Amino acid sequence: MDLGLKGKVALVTGAGSQIGFGKEIALLLAKEGCDAVAVTDINIDDAKLTAEAIKKLGKKSIAVKADITRQADVAALVKKVIDEYKKIDILCNVAGGIANRVQYDKAKPEDWDKDIHLNLHSILLTCQAVLPYMREKKSGAIVNIGSGSTRMYEHGAGNAYALAKSGVDTFTKQVAFNEAKNGIRCNCVAPGPAPTNFIPGPDKKGLVEMLAKTIPMGRGATQADIANATAFFASDLSGYVTGQILHVSGGSVLD
């Protein structure tokens, strides 16, 4: 099936982790037709590895170092991608994680700040930087990576991460509503637990298998599960779909 990605330029944040969703998404977008996939991460050495893997597929790529919570870094990142490829058709906001595990009964307001900076302010900054270029072309697709923890309370109970990701859901809808007239769509993929560096400790697969006992399909998510859903939202196949939160979590969230 043709996803309509030929000639498109994508920017994927959080694409450094070599076992993470961002790398898998970047590679899939390149395989499925994008001409160029720019990747960014706070860890530039890992982002370079991802860019090299994209180039091996015969597609263009640059790796740019950016702390996605810093406005100056994001502005420089987007300028670099525009200088190189002249446009950004697809923005995948993947960078994120749990910055603080303090539960609400013990949390100080400042304990919440780190999660809100990393998971919510980050996508505010990237969207603000990229949207003007998409508006100019009257076209664009933004995919935010949210989290099943907003609805699977056993996985998000009491921490600021789930609150920040709930903000990602609402922000997705705000952008979708306001930018529809500009030909820009914005959707969100909300993963269930998957064995990336997001999962603490050395035995990531073991921990995900343990968490998967409460998942109706009986397994955790794979990187490919999340990349496939993201590619759908990034592509013309979802051309009439905006403002949606797609839970990719094996039946854990059913409405």
Ligand SMILES: NC(=O)c1ccc[n+]([C@@H]2O[C@H](COP(=O)([O-])OP(=O)(O)OC[C@H]3O[C@@H](n4cnc5c(N)ncnc54)[C@H](O)[C@@H]3O)[C@@H](O)[C@H]2O)c1
């Ligand atoms: N893996 C899961 O179980 C799971 C479940 C639900 C949601 N998520 C979400 O999926 C997204 C991707 O995470 P992942 O699972 O691939 O984890 P990961 O830790 O493997 O990858 C996250 C990447 O983001 C980068 N990053 C972190 N802070 C950054 C910053 N300030 N600036 C730039 N880059 C930064 C990291 O260096 C890393 O490469 C995150 O938003 C996470 O919250 C993950």
